Amino acid sequence: MEFEEIVHRCFRCGYCKFTEDYHDFNCPPYLKFGLDTYAAGGRMWLINAWLNHGIETSKHYAEILYLCNTCGNCKEHCVFTFKEDLLNIFEAAKAELVEKGLVPPAVKDYLQGILVNGNPYKEPQHKRGRWAEGTDIQPFSGQEFLFYVGDVGSYDEPGKKMAGSVGTILPKAGLSIGILGSKEKCDGNDVKALGETGLFAKLAEENIRLFKEIGVKKIITLDPHAYNAFTKEYPKLGGKFKVWHYTQVLAMLIKGKKIPLPGYKVKVTYHDPCYLGRHNAIYNDPREVLRSIPGLILVEMNRNRKNSLCCGGGGGNFMTDVSGLGKDSSSRIRAREASETGAEFLAVACPICYKMLDEAVKEEGLEEKIKVKDIAEIVNQAILR
Amino acid sequence: MDRLKFDEHLCTTCQTSDCLVKCQFINLDRETAHREVMKIIKGGDSSVLRDCVTCYACEEYCQWGNHPFYLITERREEKGILTASRAITNQWINMCEPQGKYKVGEIKEKALSCCFIGDLRRLARGKLFEDVRSSYILGPEFFCEVVYLHFAKPSVIRERLPKVIENINQLGIEQLICMHDECYGSFTSLAPAYGIEVNFQPIHYFEYLFEKLRDLKSEIKPLNIKAAYQRPCSSRLSPDKYPFVKEIFGLIGVEMVNRKYQGENALCCGEVLRMVAGYEVANDIQRKNVEDMVQSGAEYGVFNCPYCQMALSEKVYKKGIKPIHIIDLCKMALGEE
């Protein structure tokens, strides 16, 4: 296994479970299941046991590995020098399971969907651009920017709504922008996180080829997961593009006074998506967008920025749903935490967070108190008022 | 080999004995001073060998260039007189021992010496350094060894400095811009005093900054601030470079405030002296020094040596003065950072 020379070095000390100031545990599967095996240290010791034949591959072993949200809290707070490789190790261990065909059925289904249908929703390709109906956004034909939406923005209801909000605002601000519509393909970020490195390479290569063929140079992504793949993985495969997350673009447009912002008196709390925050250290742009709306009060949850609690949807878990929604699931803990701030809106910047937290707010019965809104949606609402 | 070159005759006939008369820490009249100097030369038991706090200033006070401080240091070691405790002395000797963990950039004829101070590498950024930044050396293998004067361990200098010079030579460096003026002092004062040959050209970074700022003159936005300059102990080894501070300040629109402790009368940062002379001496120096900066009306406290900056930053900041390294001040004038 790749990285196997590091695995035994974990001391299982548990710094990785916490936020930086030890305020609370911050590892989603550990919060939900409460046994040490589900935390990063547990995974490390089990992988080491598996490498040394202390345990065999099993359904439960696979479940533990696939419950990881790849949120990066462990990588952020581990005290050892190998911390940067923690997620790589988990990915390598999952890759071993993929190789042996021992992934949990839901994960298999997810990967199968992408392999066969090009998306985990098993929806036809021609439906991809449907979200754009009613917006001014045009198919990509050499515009300055490609707006890459991704699977969740294309097929999932909250995602489509979010794509619509971004797709409305960007052309209005005068940006030359187009979408791929039915030609768009899965970015593969979570496929890689699930250990299906072969499928990831195939998707990435196809995307890079397409982008190059049609002359894409600059990309704006809806999904932080796609942003992560495009900025960190694609360059290794020859795909070097200028990439922004849409919140970064909004921040620039607002700074350049391209978006008029009337006052909007509302209290908002912002949830950092793991692949925007911890994985790519973009903490300020989304907050700047919100703060620039006159009258909007931004309040922080206890856990924010690099200590943010994952929505529970990372690592494919928004689809594979290995953990299910219990009261200790991180999405529900997060919904409660957001509500405790007294905010009316829980602002998100990732379609997966949108989906997970929207459901969690309903499960918690908090719909009357707090509504999940994507940042572009809040900006649009401010403009329309 | 590498014996200190010291001309006894110069002291015998010296009419001022400035080295000790001007000392800020030992209070001697001219006659006693002369007597003590001669005692030191003859290997006698001078009180100076016990009382010297290692501020380096006598190296500047001596108008004959006769290295009184190096001599004091030699005599202390000969007599086994320690400045700091054995443990601290050994700690410093160990700490800077070459262990093959140095860093070397893409070396060209002209290179930057960052000594063994990572902060200096971080300082060497931006327009001022874009031509030379990649050509640098850093690590104990290139450490200038001057600090062992504080610890009365010239034997360590004699042993290590030739190797350091050899290491630099082996890289084919012809001009070495010394980012720490202690290094410059090492190559232009200490090495010659011990007859150690230096066959590259040391350049003090003040001189480098001055030239660069002149080139970039059109891009400078004068800062229009008042600043007090903290002169470090090591600058006593190269007093001829001190005027560059005023020149540099002039180029970037900084007014160098008049203060009691400036020029020859400068007070050191006190922190190394804390280890060798105790906290009473160090606290007294720091209190006077910071108070003087406040009195002078300075908005900024400008540092040359990163260690002075570490020692005094918090203390001056608490008094409402912003601490800054002279390189950062220049960058500020260029609109960087």
Place this chain on the structure above:
Amino acid sequence: MRDVYNALVEIVGEEYVSFRKEELYFYARDPGLMPAHEPDYVVAPETTEEVQKIVKLANREKIPIVPMGAGMALTGLIIPLKGGIVIDMKRMRRILEVNEKARYAIVEGGTSQGALKSYLDRNYPNLRHSIPDAPPTVTIAANVVIHGQGRLTQQYGFNSDMVSGLEVVLPTGEICKIGSCSMSPSWFSKGPTLPDLSGLFLGWLGTTGIMTKVGLKLYPKKKMRDVELFVTDREDLIPEILFRLTHTEMVEDITAWFQPKPIIFQGNHHVTLYITGDTDEELEFKRKMVWDSVKEFRDNKDGGFMWILPAMKPTFLDMPQRSVTTFADVKKGGGFEYSGPIALIEKYPVLARKLVELGTKFKVAYSGMARVIGRSHAMMFGIAFTFNRADPDMMERVRKALHEGITFAFDQGGIPWKPTAEEQKMAMERMDPNTLKLMKMIKENLDPNGIMNPGNWEVN
């Protein structure tokens, strides 16, 4: 098997019980060097009542139970030596009450040190507790069960001395209050002026009951905190240096330590000491007292204070100190273990020399650290070795070095801290027979079925 499992599921819910191989593997060991032994079940309760039901079930089935916090004692105290049920207490992690004016907190049995620190920092900035340098996941209850030490141990004694009340599930399943809380709503005293029953649980390594609530004394937290480092090359001076430093009554935590690497530390002994103050004046006054107290050693060059560069300070001021944990990976092998005998401070020189000898003899990397307990009343002398978990030979050498180290410490009049099962046997062999008899009486009466963490403090 199935019956016990079903009963446990009935008590805590299916998600929090396991007898799957993965959990049994993990909970069979700790990060130290003791041999693994698998439990039959792992369970994570959320309430005192659930703990009580588990204990009653265990009595009925005569099955051992082992309460566990973070499992970081490193000496195998949570390894279920005779199988049974490991009770992971960390879901019981609420902070129930802080009485600010009486300076105590009541926490659940699985509350971590880190969480209490963070809670106090956020809500009671004038209060602190005696946090140990173990990772922040370690629990308050487990720490007092093993008589742990912490940042305030020099000032106020063992962390177990700071307990101000307990709620314990007895081995037979009764829920029992210990201290003032047994007759009052307030948790200000663990015993006095009543008969002090806390001694039936503190130090017993989980063999006499399970702590479900702990009252813990809190202490004033000053606004500023700084560190000084006194360095000497003569280990024989350390006891006198510590005596003078503790005499000042100006210092928070004091530790004396030595290690061969990195090279800056070679050949020296270091005394790290912390001072605190609400104002610069207070801090500087204390600093002066500290410097003056060791003036003699400074003057004759036997020791001096090190210049701690600003970049180094966070490492020393960190609470808990992360650098203690990273010692585990010095050999790129993720392991360390230490024996921490409690001994007179005058034994520092001989113990220090012994540790160096052991390092050379067994070719293992060592680190020595003594934490002052009380005003030089005693010290915990950590005989610590790092090891590579992938190198069985090195692990065996460390085991031998530790064994020789603790034997030597006993010979020097020391007593064990958080001893391994083997070290407990060695200690009991040296104990007064009547003391042993009393321990046996207590144990047999409290735990008639012998189900509580068996294999530990077992008097034959």
